[in-house]
Amino acid sequence: MFEIIQILRNAKRPRTAQQIAEELEVTKRTVYRDIAALQAMRVPVEGEAGVGYVMRSGYDLPPINFDVEEAEAITVGLALIARTGDRGLNRAARSAAQKLADSTRLSETVFASTWGVEEPEIIDLTTVRKAIREDRKLRIYYRNAEGVETRRTIWPIAIAYHSEAIVIAAWCELRKDLRHFRPDRVSEYEELNEGFIGEGDRLRQEWIKDYASWL
Missing domain, CATH: 2.30.30 (SH3 type barrels.)
Structure with missing residues (x-):
């Protein structure tokens, strides 16, 4: 459900259940169920099946506060995941970085090289x-x-x-x-x-x- 909130908050136009399902790699039924649960919790998701959904402006997620050392550690840690050669983890790290960027400020003063192990050719x-x-x-x-x-x-x-x-x-x-x-x-x-x-x-x-x- 957090993923759905992020998608709708960043969307420029209504997103259909099919589009959300494809992005999250779940079924449309799952999207319908989770949107109904969000609406029941008074999250301002508007729309309907077959038309598309939007997030009413002004909705903010609860803030996450890190001190300077924590922000630097998270920034470097997420960057280092690119060294693992694990495509799924890299995708998750990018998603996590976007979520954190939406709710708190990460460090812009530390960087990490992404050089590392190559992604395996056969096994996922x-x-x-x-x-x-x-x-x-x-x-x-x-x-x-x-x-x-x-x-x-x-x-x-x-x-x-x-x-x-x-x-x-x-x-x-x-x-x-x-x-x-x-x-x-x-x-x-x-x-x-x-x-x-x-x-x-x-x-x-x-x-x-x-x-x-x-x-």
Whole structure:
């Protein structure tokens, strides 16, 4: 619903439910439901299905106040996300920056280079992050450093973004152990309906203990 408010506040003309749904990657039914909820909360959204919606002028979001150090930290942090090579995170960072800019002043005195890891050609890291959140398995075709390819079913539990590479932490059914996989070495992948519900948190804590020791 916050996203809908942002879209309508920045729109120059009425936006249809279809346009909003496409921008947010949701269904029109979801947009209709959320707009009805906003109207019920007295947010001044006007319009109707098939015509378009507008935000009545004068509506302001609650202010967000950061001190100077916080504003500088957020500015640099959002800029550094461009180094991850994760297209979905980059898109989210731009959206977050716009939201913050609409409600508070970020720093204009600190900058960060966007040079970093290139976006993987095959696997979409947005899909990986979704699989992590949902405890859902992935099947991947993976080439190791020697170029040998194997088919793996993995239980993804975390992504680590390093300056030189991205690594997906996962339980590997083939090796029966926790392993790291570089997305740029994945030649093919598939989302599976099979999950590992309830195991993700346990495996993640086990991985974090070992991961922290070599940071």
